[in-house]
Amino acid sequence: MLFRSGLFKSGQTNAIHAGMNYNFSHDILGYDIGYWTKSGRLGLTYGINFNYRTNFSLSSIGLSPVIGFNFFQFHLETGYSFYNRSVQSIPANQLFVGVRYTLMRDRKLKVN
Numbered sequence: 001m002l003f004r005s006g007l008f009k010s011g012q013t014n015a016i017h018a019g020m021n022y023n024f025s026h027d028i029l030g031y032d033i034g035y036w037t038k039s040g041r042l043g044l045t046y047g048i049n050f051n052y053r054t055n056f057s058l059s060s061i062g063l064s065p066v067i068g069f070n071f072f073q074f075h076l077e078t079g080y081s082f083y084n085r086s087v088q089s090i091p092a093n094q095l096f097v098g099v100r101y102t103l104m105r106d107r108k109l110k111v112n
Contacts, residue, residue: 013038026091028055043070053092060090073102
């Protein structure tokens with residue numbers, strides 16, 4: 001879901017996102033939810049993701065600061081995940097690069 005605000009004249013964009021992934025070779029299920037913001041016209045985005053990974057016997061939660069680039073409807077981002085457990089117990093990628101296609105829903109926020 002993407003929110004565009006008229007409060008910032010420089011093209012401020014804020015977005016929340018959620019996703020699910022599955023690693024077939026290691027039998028790991030993961031969920032991600034996050035937030036990113038873009039200010040200005042350059043397309044650089046900054047945000048944070050909250051991660052959950054499980055191999056159905058152990059689970060781990062994590063936090064990932066991300067930086068990205070938003071162009072047209074695509075969002076390319078990279079970040080590093082910090083987990084509360086050792087990565088050896090649940091083999092999950094800590095350094096990642098991701099691409100997503102953004103479906104936009106414009107909303108005009110008005111403050112009286």
